[in-house]
Amino acid sequence: MSKERSIREEEEKRLTEVLGIVERRLLKELSVLGERRGDVVGIRQEFWDDVSFNFSDETELGETWSSIVQQAEILAERERSHKVASTAASRLALQRDNPYFARINFKEAGDGFKESIYIGRGTIVGDDGETFYVYDWRAPVSSLFYDHEPGPASYETPSGTIEGELTLKRQFVIRRGVLKHVFDTDETIGDEILQAVLSERSDTSMKSIVATIQKEQNRIIRDEKHKLLVVQGAAGSGKTSAALQRIAYLLYRYRDTLTPDQIVLFSPNPVFKGYVSRVLPDLGEANMRQMTFQELIESRLGRRYEVEDLFSQTEALSAAEGTPEGDARETAARYKGSKHFFETVNRYLKRLEKEGVKFRLLRFRKDTIVSVEQMEEHFYGVLGHEHFGDRLAKLRRWLNVQLDQWVDSQLKEPWVQEAAELTDDEEYQRAYVELRRRGGYGEETFDDEAQISELLMKRAAENAIAPLRKAVKGFRFLDPLATYRELFRSRTLFTACAPDGRLPAGYEWMAQRAEETMDRKELDHEDATPLLYVLEALEGFRKVDGEVRHLFVDEAQDYSPFQAAFLRRRFPRARMTVLGDFNQAIYAQAEESGGFGGWTRLVPAQETEVWRLSTSYRSTEPIVNFSKRILKPEDAEGISPFHRQGEEPLLASCADGAELADRIAADAKALLETGYATIGVIAKTARECANASALVKERLGDDVPVTLVTGGSANLPRGVSILPSYLSKGIEFDAVLVWDASDARYGREQDRKLLYTVCTRALHVLHVYCLGAPSPLLAASGGSVPATDSSSAQASNEAPTAADAAPAAADAAVPTNSGALPRAAKVQSATDVPSSAEVNR
Template sequence: MDFFQQENTHLQGILKILRAEFGYLKSEIENLEEEYKKGLKEASETGRQDDAIDLIKDLNKMMDARHYSFKKRFIGRVIQQVNSPYFTRLDFVPLGYKTLSSVYVGKHAYASKDHRHIISDWRSPIASLYYNYPAPTPNASYTFLDEDFARPWIKIEKTVKGDLLLRRNIDIEDSKLLGVYDNNLKIDLVSEAISEKTGGILSDIIETIQSEQNEIIRSDPYRINIIQGTAGSGKTTIAIHRLSYLFYTYKDIIKENNTLLISTTNILINYVAKTLPELEIYTLRRSTLEDFIIKTIRSKGLKIAYEKGIENSTYKEKFKNSPEFIEEIKKFAADKKKSVLDDISSSRYFKKLDLGRYLSCIPDAPLYYQINLLKENVDGELGDINSEKKEGFVLEGAFFNELAEASLNLGKLMKDFDPVKLYKEFIQHLKIKNNAEIEFSFPNLNLDDLCGVYILADVLLGLIPNENKFTHVVVDEAQDIGLIGYEVIKRCANGSSMTILGDINQSTQKGALINDWKDLEEILDPSAVNYFFINVSYRTTKQIILFARKILEKFPAFKYLPEPFRREGEEPVLIQFDSREKAVSEIVMRIKEINKDEKSRAIAVIEPDPKEINNTLRYLKNNGVNPVIINEKFDDFKNTGVYLVPENLVKGLEFDTVFLLDPSLRYFPVNEQSAKRLFVCCSRAINRLFIYYSGELNPLLATG
């Protein structure tokens, strides 16, 4: 029997087991749903509303007790496994053993009812052999976590060494074996997978994770991992695969409910949403930094009217992203704490009620945490006196009056705490202290000021208790967050468990906030930082990424330039036009030509000029194309269709084909920021790039 027949026989055996599992689950789910429907019918026919409510509650408890939600989710996984149960076979002989172990690795693990491990999960330790070794390798190894015998709560990393005798790619689709490729003979597996991408939505890369990506995904979760990855290196994809790996491997510590994913726009937050369930991530908290700050502050009952201010590149904004500015906030807060506590300590009631005994227990706690503790104890004593008074045991006296005054004053201090007004006071204080103008538009805060408000509120109030801080934080498009933003992120994290991903060459804000990843060491613990670098652009064809690279090369100071992957494609096409309407008409003709094969693909028309969006939309519609317009709240990403995308919102997205409309000097003057913006636009394309320009070609796009 040849190896294809051998693998097909094995596949049929696995499919038989999986289909039996599917049948069992389907029957279980149908029975549960039928019981639930009968129960609802009975509840609807019940005369008393209270009885009906009790019946429905009992039904819901029954569904929970019999794991209905889990079974519904699990049957979806089994359906995926029936379609394609695994993608590789690894033959491995551990050192000191003579018996060969054949391991099949898939998107999900599966163990039979007699506990035989039939399929291993891609996140399992042994699966790393597939990602780390492209061919059979003697003295191969993988690591796993084991419990310390004496201290079972401590995990110890151990290494298994041995010989990898076979690394077999197995192509299964619709339950059919399409191909078997021994020892990485199918070297264009990655190229083929990428060329088949349609754009529009992220997809998992479980079968094609590269060794450098795998190293990041499986890296130490208790350190600050900073990843510099060029456009198309898979940063966002790595981030969500890493989360899936962490939730699987460290499930008792790092969980979805104590993990936070921060990104710079709601578009990117929504962009990853459809991919997360594919990686068994369902309840992960995702947010922009602005939304996180606002929700956290408001959750403490504090008011904050926020409207994002205008970005600017003045020195004052850079100052707000300096360690000196952050230290000034902390010092101001410390002075404010001392001043308020001095006032409380000098009050008449403080000594008479001996309130100092409470403060001595928490001298380092945030100011308003201390005030709240004082008020709780004062109100407790007031409550006791009022209870006794009702029983006729005590009369109101001086002690009661002191308590009432203390409660009133402490309550006023709590009620009057307004972090935005206090931040405004801080800015005025800093202006006088430094004898300098510091821009501050109240109440229309920009993100820097919003971060300042958060830090001030956290120092004085304690916005997130230590026990509620996030066990792990992931920051995507990290180059677009300033140092003051990382101070906020540090304050919401419990320790140094972070994954920070970005590309310095895509830092497109005026007066780039992060010029070097080493800058973060001024805020984060340098001893806890690991650096990773991915220079290969997997997404984009060699021709497109080399074209985009030449834009950056016009500025010698730029580093981390992209390297092409081994995927050939069409050269970028530059077309001059004299009428925008005619240009859009030609774009539509090209779209129709590209789509003649009727394959699914997402196509982007990138518009640099916000004032021209409506005109471009009208021209597209006049030519028979009704595009999807992407705005800041857009969330309906699909792998097909034409998208009209404002240039400032295109970062982080990808499309099969990109049309860039009129990147003239008016919108992209020759400077470093424009070069980065153009690099972002061009590198969104997976397979084709067309650039329509009016007048003279922008020098940034010149290839000569």
């Protein structure tokens, strides 16, 4: 018998044994799940039948309440049991499909015993409760698989370092409980597995990658020492995947003290939120809290002001591109996100401790209850010796006292008496009950009606000023907008607060812009974070999320230094993991230096670790090389593709919009028929996308699903998705069709990183179309070549290109190879790809 056959039989025997354990446990959990479901349904149906009601006296009322509470506790316990059983059954169902993906043999130093360790997405223990058949990939011993090749090896445990020798490293492809392939490897992760995973077609959501974690990613995932972890990675290098695996690892490592609610992930847009939402549940963990930065802003400012979001700002800047107004707006956006402005605002806040806070008067109809001057006098005069934070709470109490006094002063006013006379029977009854509770309507009282009348008048006055009470409770007597705006009304004030004593370039335009927009309670995106910072500083940062222990920020290069500092202040106890790529910094607010200085300044250097991931796994080697040439040589220098071959990207010019739509539609249809599931048509702006969507839908008809993805979209569907460039960040598609990468659309130096970002969204196929001359940024990426006769492609068994199917312009360009779409045979069968290793990097 050959060695390979012997190994396979050994592993198949082991797999059968493990699957038997999983199957028995799954049947047991399904039985429990059925029982618990029946219990929950039964209790809900009979809840009130099992409660004894008696309201005759206080004792019986108490017993009735106890009966209700007892029944509710029983229901809650059954619901918890049902949830536990459901989670266990789901996990076991995944393990039945693929119980493990790797095996290592490890011999501890000084110990003759050699242990075989199987690694999977979750632990599997034998029926005796002691024998480990499979170790969770997050267990300390599992790091041997990710970090070492056969030979001397060690791993860290809470009790210290374990050293020894790794004598075997083996990987498996298991699908639906069937062993497909066995690989012995001397590398960290075998290329066979990576090739299989990376060749797989994309899906509408990201998948777990535990079988293909690389050594450098594993170190990021398991880092427990640093307060700030910065991950700079090339497009497709697995930054986001590593972050999600890190969250899963932390929840496993600190499962007794850390909950998903104590972890927050900031996503670049709503589409991305939906895209990554399945990763943690696939690993048996509940999702962390996930939000966009805009959602954080809207939660605090959205009710008061009309707040522009980042995407609307990008559209506005694009529409004004090259104009004096557009240049001035871009300068303002960059400055208001800078460290200089953050320091200026901080110095301004310090100055506000002595003077300058703007207040809003409390007024009822035309009567002023408390004036702005009275608030200023009390805040800076009477309370001037108090700590700034304490003053606000005391001012709020003082304002409530002023409202109490005003209510008392109004009791004899005609409007109050009229309001009391209009009281309905229900309100009168409530007043009667309250008076009885106070001791009124007794045998010795003689002014009961007068008391009720007074009570009704007081309630009428209180009801009238209820909005003022609510405003005082919510600190609405502060005017943060006027306070912030003062920086742009007074040149003297700004220079006094600026760290260098100078006005920034474009100050006059910023001042005029503030006057125009803020009068209408409209906020430019670049003003939203500074205003929110001023608001929360005035209120004493009462909305601080002190319970959050870990903060993850994806696409961190797009956050300004001001936003980074604000998040540090908002989540003061959280350890931070920030991920990004300098080459994808596409927004005006991004730091011009092209680094993570806005983040690394927040934490001492000795508590910060910076990792760089240079290998791009997402795209084929031709696509990575094409995209690299868009960048400046010094920026592209550290990017290296994983050796996965594919067709050369196509670069073609179109005579007009009709031809462009023809080619895009033909491409999309051909790609879908070839077997690709997700096709991204990416235009520069939302306005272009709306036009592209209409044209492509008209040509494809109802047979092909075409979805226009907007800033409010939460899900990425299968089929053809048409979306603006800035919404494509963090997402990937089987094929990307770039809508008009011409000189007119991507001709400026500022467009370089945006075009690079768009092209790196493609997993397998990239077609770039231009209306007229291509962007000069594409010149080094290949450029135009003579057209290839479509018949030659068909004669060589290649499927005809979309360009072949559409009318070709005389100067149309095709890729440097045959330009054909890949044959169906080139796309690896899904049955040959390990489910445990499913990932779209």
